[in-house]
Amino acid sequence: MMRARTIAAISSAVLALSAVAGPGLAQEKIGEVSTTFRLMSPNDKVVIERYDDPKVENVSCYLSRAETGGWSGAVGLAEDPSRFSIACRAVGPTRIVGKIPADKKGEVVFSEDTSIMFKELRISRFHDTQKNVLVYLVWSTKLIDGSPYNSISVVPLD
Structure with a gap:
């Protein structure tokens, strides 16, 4: 029983730290669904x-x-798979309140560790000035072999 509480406490600390790690976007968990049942663990x-x-x-x-x-x-030692989807939307009138680079490299606006060893999930923002839209790209890094999995979403500016 004590071991389970210790693991739960460590897991909560890891999640709290990962939520504030990296630049940018304010994060809020909306929900979750279980995909694999495990009898004795999460x-x-x-x-x-x-x-x-x-x-x-x-x-x-x-x-x-x-x-x-x-x-x-549960203790933050597993490597999360590089599988994700993103949908960005204007939820009201949009207004740019900071400088957004218009170069081809974009800007990383969020980064979160997805393994204990050198793997991150990132969201980058690109500004397509010709069409006046923002393009958001979710992608993964890994020290040796990065992941080709990615997804984009486009938000028109007013």
């Missing part, structure tokens, strides 16, 4: 989170991503 899940862009008023990105369960997932 289930694998698909998690839905909302990220509000701090430089663009009324733009929110909704991200679904896989989260590994089991004991290794």
Whole structure:
């Protein structure tokens, strides 16, 4: 019983730290569904989170991503799969409140560790000035071999 409480406390601390890590978007967990039942440890899940862009008023990105369960997932030692989807929307009148680069490299607006060893989930923002839209890209990094999995969403500016 004591071990389960310790693991739960460590897991909560890891999640709290990962929520504030990296630049940018304010994050809020919207919900989750279990995808794999595990009798004695936490289930694998698909998690839905909302990220509000701090430089663009009324733009929110909704991200679904896989989260590994089991004991290794509970203590932050598991590597989450690089599978995700993103949908960004204007939830009111948009207004840019910071400088947004218009170069081809974009700007990383959110970054979160998805494993203990050098893997991150990132959301980058690109400004297509010709069409006056923002393009949000969710992607994954890994020290040796990055992931080709990615997803984009486009938000028109007023």
